[in-house]
Amino acid sequence: MTNKVRKAVFPAAGLGTRFLPATKASPKEMLPLVDKPLIQYSVEEAVSSGIESILIITGRDKSAIENHFDISFELEQLLQEKGKSEMFDQVRAISDIAKISYTRQKQALGLGHAIYQAKDFVGNEPFAALLADDVVDAERPALRQMMDVFEKYQAPVIATMQVEGEAISRFGVIDADEVEPGVFRIKDMVEKPAFADAPSDLAIIGRYIFTPDIFQAIEQTTPGAGGEIQITDAMRLLLKERPFYAVKLEGARHDAGDKLGFLIATVEYALKRDDLGGEFREYLRSLNLDD
Ligand code: UTP
Numbered sequence: 148m149t150n151k152v153r154k155a156v157f158p159a160a161g162l163g164t165r166f167l168p169a170t171k172a173s174p175k176e177m178l179p180l181v182d183k184p185l186i187q188y189s190v191e192e193a194v195s196s197g198i199e200s201i202l203i204i205t206g207r208d209k210s211a212i213e214n215h216f217d218i219s220f221e222l223e224q225l226l227q228e229k230g231k232s233e234m235f236d237q238v239r240a241i242s243d244i245a246k247i248s249y250t251r252q253k254q255a256l257g258l259g260h261a262i263y264q265a266k267d268f269v270g271n272e273p274f275a276a277l278l279a280d281d282v283v284d285a286e287r288p289a290l291r292q293m294m295d296v297f298e299k300y301q302a303p304v305i306a307t308m309q310v311e312g313e314a315i316s317r318f319g320v321i322d323a324d325e326v327e328p329g330v331f332r333i334k335d336m337v338e339k340p341a342f343a344d345a346p347s348d349l350a351i352i353g354r355y356i357f358t359p360d361i362f363q364a365i366e367q368t369t370p371g372a373g374g375e376i377q378i379t380d381a382m383r384l385l386l387k388e389r390p391f392y393a394v395k396l397e398g399a400r401h402d403a404g405d406k407l408g409f410l411i412a413t414v415e416y417a418l419k420r421d422d423l424g425g426e427f428r429e430y431l432r433s434l435n436l437d438d
Contacts (some may be wrong), residue, residue, distance in 0.1 A: 155198040155275040158204030160252035165405050174209045176279045178260030180416045186279040188228035194245050196291035201247045202268040204261045218242045238296050263365045271359050278353025285398025293394050298355045302390040306354035308400050313342045315399025319379050321393050331393040
């Protein structure tokens with residue numbers, strides 16, 4: 148097994164029920180934060196972390212994702228004819244971003260099942276899995292932070308973030324020992340614990356680095372909540388057999404697959420934009436929100 152993470156998998160076959168009706172016929176991964184689809188943010192994160200090859204797991208109605216990363220011949224021709232070279236470069240860069248292939252998850256049978264579709268693509272290598280609706284705004288790309296830990300410990304790494312108070316109950320939570328600042332060796336994980344039972348304030352978020360033995364663990368995982376094969380159940384099986392690490396990510400994480408999280412992320416990203424931030428800030432200031 149090579150010790151470098153070169154491949155990344157993007158499960159994007161979920162039904163996106165939290166974002167209906169927008170996700171009725173279009174993938175939630177194509178929802179834009181300002182003007183860029185969610186999945187482009189995380190593909191860019193992967194590429195800037197050093198990933199060379201990408202597999203996107205799609206489902207029904209996901210052709211927009213494939214089209215987005217493909218060449219748009221008519222659009223490019225039009226932009227060239229009109230002399231809009233900056234826009235042309237921007238559009239062309241999307242299709243040049245990385246080597247991307249696609250496979251279908253025929254039924255949305257859970258995240259574990261979606262990741263299992265990457266078995267042939269992955270082969271005998273470590274690989275990353277990124278959930279595009281978890282957007283991480285960080286100076287050092289989130290996946291790069293995780294890859295550094297993987298390269299040191301040569302074991303799977305999951306991303307966590309500190310969550311204050313009762314909100315922890317909405318996440319998978321790790322029980323772990325800190326082995327160096329911000330790096331933890333996991334003892335156990337629990338899905339959505341009651342606040343009083345949460346073993347820590349470290350919530351699992353949608354970034355993982357797996358070793359290929361995760362596929363055997365998924366094979367042995369029986370369907371859990373909602374008949375879905377949960378990746379957390381597969382990770383817990385594997386945890387009995389090998390070390391597993393977590394990193395506390397630096398940066399801000401937004402759940403853009405949730406309506407409120409999406410709105411917050413939109414405001415944060417818009418405020419940071421050179422071309423929009425100033426006017427947008429003025430507009431927000433003008434709102435009389437005390438009524
Ligand atoms: P979510 O838990 O966000 O589920 O999946 P979802 O179906 O996409 O959205 P909601 O909760 O109904 O609104 C986490 C990630 O796993 C993928 C999703 O696309 C998302 O990136 N996923 C989930 C699959 O690819 N296949 C599945 O069967 C389930």
